[in-house]
Amino acid sequence: MSMKQTLVVIGNGMVGQYFLSGLMNSPARELYDIVTFCEEPRPAYDRVHLSSFFSGKSAEDLALADRDFFDRNGISLHLNEKAVKIDRVNQTVTSAKGEIVSYDKLVLATGSYCFVPPILGNGRPQCLVYRTIDDLEAIAAAAENAKVGTVVGGGLLGLEAAKALKDLGLETHVIEFAPRLMAVQLDETGGALLKRKIEELGVIVHTATNTRMITEGERCVNKMSFADGGELETDIVLFSAGIRPRDEIARDCGLDVGVKGGIVINDQCRTSDESIYAIGECALWNDTIFGLVAPGYAMARTVIDDLAGEAAAFTGADMSTKLKLMGVDVGSIGDAHANTPGALVYSYQDGAREIYKRLVVSEDRKQLLGAVLVGDTSDYDTLLQYCLNGITLPENPDSLILSHDAAAPAALGPDLLPASAQICSCYNVSKEQICGAVQAGCTTVNQLKAETKAGTGCGGCGALLKSVVDSELTKLGFEVNNHLCEHFPYTRQDLYNQIMVKQIRTFAELLEQFGQGDGCDICKPAVGNILASYWNEYVLKQEHLGLQDTNDIFLANMQKDGTYSVVPRISGGEISPDMLIALGQVGKKYKLYTKITGGQRVDLLGARVDQLPAIWSELIAAGFESGHAYGKALRTVKSCVGSTWCRYGVGDSVGLAIELENRYKGLRSPHKIKFAVSGCTRECAEAQGKDVGVIATENGWNLYVCGNGGMKPRHADLFATNLDKETLIKYIDRFLIFYVRTADRLQRTSVWLENMEGGLDYLRSVIIDDRLGLGEDLEQQMRRVRETYQCEWKATLADEERLKRFRHFVNSDQADDNIVFVEERGQIRPADEQERKHFKLLEIA
């Protein structure tokens, strides 16, 4: 018999899981055997980012616990098994499957359910809610044959749900009873601006609209009738009109519940039964239900401390939120509605840029009480810190929200924050804890995340976190050395700018002005690459020759035995039978090993350096050109067959892929770049695993960026939706050159984005909103690269001098005798060491 007591946790949602993983790091874990019931068929997942399920994330991506969390920690997980009854006298929990588990302590984390308004017909087909992954799957299934979707509820969750419908390609409506969107968080002006912006994105918003009933539709599955006599035909109705605590199991066993629902808890999160706690959205504290995840986490921490015998209290929580709703930035802090007596309001509106900011300050103008931000939440972190930490406001509080372009930046530097300032609200990590971790040896944000979990929840504190880490590192006297190498005390970006500003055209010039020594295999290819990106001169020009890395210097990919592979361009993967025959003839004539690549082209391997010019002159005569497989450059644009042939295609993916490949071929970049274009959401071209991915929709093209296969796969992020081709190409032009200018050496777009301060939002602001005013310049540079494109192999074949290098010996026409092939499956392969020795012996004999 175990001497431990039994702790039962009912509910494995975000808060239930947070509680469990927090408990594992607490001394209290030693005291209990733990049993948890989870009604859903899968353990906890990230409900906050649920809509990303429709923009490509899988249920697995959203999971909060790794696969063996429960086994590893000895937690008995009852999946797909709802707890239905609590017997408080005998202290047992009964599950729907009839299992009875005794408890010494019980934690209720049952969460909430979607409130479905009592509208006639609300149970009709395709009237759904938006809460769980199962719900999402039902929505996706309903959307297969749907054209119109309508969300009832224009709050935070309703707008998230609307985004999901939009991502599914439906005509999307939002019905809101109140006169404005997000009535809880926003004031009238903010709500109106949000409505306008969301309508610009193609969602139809009906405010002050009261749904009376839902009946069978004529053109769609359903018809909604409104109090004002209006009607709306819609296939799907999604209810998202608020949440209600799931307190039935508590109600049934006689625990105190609130008048409007919710399990009553005290400051220790205990219910009216000493042995039972309640946390998260099912709990009612001080007559308040907290429908956000951070307060639920705070309650979980309180219970963990209480179980460990430490004094702890939940004292309410900050309900401030910052989020992106359908691409629109929205922030709400504290007393957004100025309900505090005597509160003063400052507001700022920029009609042209569609920005609205409102500050609520105390009567004495010393304290920030609340704020509303729509269209630009860059001030959110600073304002939240003022509000939470009671920092005295500047003399003119409006300076905090006035346009930063004119005035000096008002950002609150990390040094001004008190040590107790909460930086990460999801995991309650203070500035003091972060500085402590830095002092204990964490020198990067990633290490810090692993150590303190800060920044790993909603991620909203990322920029602030980095500034605190950097500031602390500087204080500790760390000098973060990001020099390219011993020859250049600069980053790649620095060198790029020096080349651009000083119009430097050669490595020698750059070394002379900014470097030292002779250079090495780090800086030479990096500088060669920058020069090629910027000037786009022939890479084997005499002054650039010595800068080229292993593959570039012979315009082919070196293999393990010193032979090369040859990969001609096959744009979009489209190739005629004649061209295929021509490739086959070259392969056969030169006895090359041939293989289809992942990028929809053909690799010819086993060519000796002295064979390259002959092979290429035949390929070029047949109409091929260099595929740049050897370069840090655009490689391929993969495509599916698209609407031309496919029964499901909605866009001409092959046509677009060929156009994109021809547009960007030859562009040198910090690392290789891969594209793909899919003709519909079935995504057969796997565009979401590429640096640039394009997926056709009924209304144009969706653009994804910064995906990656390879060693560390990364799903691409949805960057912009339903673009026409002209806009799509404009964004890609800007995106590529911005990457070329600002990435580190050998940094793929995925890592580049992950390290970018401000992340995807910042990237969008640069590319789409042209926040840096660089747009025209970026496009201009791309134009120049396009205009100076040349097939490097054609140029090489036309230059006698250059061709001299393509022989193994400077003083003999012999070939390298160390290159030996044997046959396997009807083709050549390099001989291994044993075979090579054997071959040499035969030769001597």
Next chain:
Amino acid sequence: MTQWVDICSVDDLQPHAGVCALVADQRQVAVFYQPNKAAVYAVSNYDPIGRANVLSRGLIGDIKGQPMVASPLYKQHFNLETGVCLEDEKVGITVYGVRIEDGRVRIGLPAESDNEL
């Protein structure tokens, strides 16, 4: 006695890069030319780590003041004056003498007795 073998003209060398010469016994020698320092280096073309005749195609430069060539296969660095591998001093490559006379490049091969093969 060192034997000096003529391999090519100075014009055949590649500034800031290498070429490969074939000398007696099918031996391959990588020859690198740094015009700014008027320096020419000659080492074995065989990469003992990658096990292929490729060093002449490597990038050259210096690391902490030592002239070096980086293997084009796995990027180890070899000191062009001593032949020692900077990543693993137990590994090395043969270094040859070079002479430039009358616009011709000559490589010094060791006498038969101290032939490395």
